[in-house]
Amino acid sequence: AQSVTQPDIHITVSEGASLELRCNYSYGATPYLFWYVQSPGQGLQLLLKYFSGDTLVQGIKGFEAEFKRSQSSFNLRKPSVHWSDAAEYFCLLTAYTGNQFYFGTGTSLTVIP
Amino acid sequence: EAGVAQSPRYKIIEKRQSVAFWCNPISGHATLYWYQQILGQGPKLLIQFQNNGVVDDSQLPKDRFSAERLKGVDSTLKIQPAKLEDSAVYLCASSLDGGGNTGELFFGEGSRLTVL
Numbered sequence: 346a347q348s349v350t351q352p353d354i355h356i357t358v359s360e361g362a363s364l365e366l367r368c369n370y371s372y373g374a375t376p377y378l379f380w381y382v383q384s385p386g387q388g389l390q391l392l393l394k395y396f397s398g399d400t401l402v403q404g405i406k407g408f409e410a411e412f413k414r415s416q417s418s419f420n421l422r423k424p425s426v427h428w429s430d431a432a433e434y435f436c437l438l439t440a441y442t443g444n445q446f447y448f449g450t451g452t453s454l455t456v457i458p
Numbered sequence: 459e460a461g462v463a464q465s466p467r468y469k470i471i472e473k474r475q476s477v478a479f480w481c482n483p484i485s486g487h488a489t490l491y492w493y494q495q496i497l498g499q500g501p502k503l504l505i506q507f508q509n510n511g512v513v514d515d516s517q518l519p520k521d522r523f524s525a526e527r528l529k530g531v532d533s534t535l536k537i538q539p540a541k542l543e544d545s546a547v548y549l550c551a552s553s554l555d556g557g558g559n560t561g562e563l564f565f566g567e568g569s570r571l572t573v574l
Contacts (some may be wrong), residue, residue: 379562388462388549388565389501435500437563445514446491446563448500 347372349438351449358426359457366421366452368410368436378419379437380410383451389435395419406430431456460484462566464550470572476538479569483532483552489513490527491563492535493549501549507533537571545573 350369358364370376377396381389393404400412410421419436436449463482471477483490489508493501504523506514509530518525522541527533537544547568 381563381565386567386570388567389551389563390565391562394562445503445506451500 347376347438347440347445347447349436349447349449351434351436351452353452354450355453355455357455357457360428361425364421364423364426364430364454366434366436366454368419368421368449370417370419370436370438370447372417372438372440374440375414376438376440378410378412379439379446380404380408380419380421381435381437382406383433383435385432392421392434426454426456428456428458430454462550462552462564464548464566464569466569467567468570468572470574471540472574473542474539476536477540477571478534478536479548479550479571481533481535481550481566483550484564486554487552487564488530488555489553490533491551491553492525492533493551495547495549495568497546504535504548540571540573542573545571547571 348371352367379394380392382392383389392408393402393410395402395412403409408423412419434452438447465480469477491506492504494504495501504518505525507527510527523537525535547570549568550566551563553563
């Protein structure tokens with residue numbers, strides 16, 4: 346069965362520090378993977394997505410993620426965090442032939458000055 | 459391109475009352491999703507429409523929740539009667555054809571329900 350795991354419920358980083366949010370998935374074929382961000386009181390916004398090809402994908406707001414098939418991971422990274430990055434981050438998975446999206450439980454990011 | 463529109467943004471009701479939320483997806487998007495997001499949790503799929511047909515409503519509490527998507531465009535989610543545990547944000551999302559080959563979910567800003 347398909348599933349997405351985000352091991353870190355909450356992460357705190359200092360402004361300007363680097364960030365890595367973990368996402369592990371379980372799926373029998375090549376997944377389609379997404380990272381979304383949800384700011385307080387807002388809907389979810391797409392940061393980036395992986396369908397195929399280059400395993401390092403660039404997204405908006407300076408984020409990037411790397412698909413590693415051998416580790417079943419799709420970790421999100423940012424080299425220097427800004428205070429405005431404080432939000433909830435969700436990793437999603439879907440299949441090419443499917444129309445269901447599987448959510449991770451989310452990681453809450455706090456940025457301290 | 460206009461995004462996914464939802465209304466109302468906020469609603470406060472007492473338990474046992476009824477409430478309805480409206481969603482207008484992005485033009486041309488065949489698939490529409492309603493998610494329930496309880497504070498501190500990830501979104502949970504309530505119902506998924508493909509055009510005006512239901513694809514998945516396995517997690518919809520059908521004794522109190524109902525949803526329809528007339529003409530395959532906008533959709534209404536109703537709760538009657540509401541319970542305290544229905545307090546949540548109700549997110550509507552749409553996608554072009556529901557398949558991962560076309561891309562992502564587009565979310566509205568959500569409708570926040572408080573049941574007193």
